[in-house]
Amino acid sequence: MRPAASARRSTPIAPVKPAKPVNQRNAQAMPAAVPPPAPPVAMQPTIALLQAHSLTSVVHGEIERLILAGELAPGAKLTEAMLAQRLGVSRGPIREAFRMLEESGLVQLEKNRGVFVRSVPLDEAMEIYDLRAMVDEAVGRQLAQRITPEQLKVLRGLVDQMERLVKAGATTSASDAYHRLNLDFHDTLVAMAGNRKLIALYRRLVNELSLFRRANLADGQQIPVSVSEHRAILKAIAAGDGEAAGQALRDHVLDSKARTLRKQADAPLAAATPRPLPAAVRPARRRAATPTTPNPPTPNPPATPARKAKHA
Numbered sequence: 001m002r003p004a005a006s007a008r009r010s011t012p013i014a015p016v017k018p019a020k021p022v023n024q025r026n027a028q029a030m031p032a033a034v035p036p037p038a039p040p041v042a043m044q045p046t047i048a049l050l051q052a053h054s055l056t057s058v059v060h061g062e063i064e065r066l067i068l069a070g071e072l073a074p075g076a077k078l079t080e081a082m083l084a085q086r087l088g089v090s091r092g093p094i095r096e097a098f099r100m101l102e103e104s105g106l107v108q109l110e111k112n113r114g115v116f117v118r119s120v121p122l123d124e125a126m127e128i129y130d131l132r133a134m135v136d137e138a139v140g141r142q143l144a145q146r147i148t149p150e151q152l153k154v155l156r157g158l159v160d161q162m163e164r165l166v167k168a169g170a171t172t173s174a175s176d177a178y179h180r181l182n183l184d185f186h187d188t189l190v191a192m193a194g195n196r197k198l199i200a201l202y203r204r205l206v207n208e209l210s211l212f213r214r215a216n217l218a219d220g221q222q223i224p225v226s227v228s229e230h231r232a233i234l235k236a237i238a239a240g241d242g243e244a245a246g247q248a249l250r251d252h253v254l255d256s257k258a259r260t261l262r263k264q265a266d267a268p269l270a271a272a273t274p275r276p277l278p279a280a281v282r283p284a285r286r287r288a289a290t291p292t293t294p295n296p297p298t299p300n301p302p303a304t305p306a307r308k309a310k311h312a
């Protein structure tokens with residue numbers, strides 16, 4: 001066994017042959033080298049949005065925007081097929097968005113009928129105004145005691161933007177921009193209070209009142225008044241006067257309620273008053289008929305005496 005072991009040790013190791021140069025034919029047979037990874041491409045906004053939020057939340061936000069902007073009017077019927085085609089998504093996210101919108105008070109699901117944009121009756125709107133007045137008053141009192149300089153700077157920036165709109169002129173487009181700033185101002189106040197339950201309640205109330213409040217602010221003459229009220233609210237909060245801040249916010253909401261009542265009272269009168277038709281569609285006046293002399297009645301011919309019947 002020892003000679004065999006020594007024989008194995010004395011077996012020469014074959015030298016490694018140098019690699020042959022790759023000719024053109026071999027190069028064609030070999031697989032192509034993997035290219036280096038491409039530099040990262042800037043992410044598209046839509047992809048980034050979908051990564052940050054679920055598709056359902058994106059769809060919910062878009063439908064909510066359409067309702068609050070008035071593109072989907074109160075009472076309008078919403079169908080999954082119509083919105084899926086409009087938004088370019090499947091029906092699943094639309095169905096989930098409907099449930100979220102019902103929770104936020106913007107749509108109403110009726111059994112065997114479908115989904116409709118919710119219409120808030122006037123008496124319910126008045127109740128919501130009263131509830132909002134209480135919420136805003138509490139927020140004003142709280143913020144006056146604990147607001148920070150950074151938060152005041154944010155609020156001043158919003159009010160400054162409102163005043164610039166007034167200086168630029170109150171037009172329909174300006175009222176649309178002011179409506180957004182007005183929502184941002186009050187939503188920021190409630191968010192600064194730091195109560196998540198209160199924020200959710202407040203946003204539901206605002207959604208339900210959005211069409212009423214939008215009608216009030218559509219009047220360009222009301223915008224300067226609203227700006228001065230926001231400036232007074234900000235001044236009271238910055239001064240740390242909780243009593244004045246709460247009262248200013250309460251009065252601001254109740255004034256909006258009063259304007260809504262006035263508009264609702266004037267609406268039936270405006271609808272009942274007939275408007276003059278344009279000249280192009282006015283019925284032509286009939287000319288007075290020329291009086292004519294009636295023809296005298298024709299006398300009846302004298303009656304012919306009946307002949308006597310002959311008797312056989």
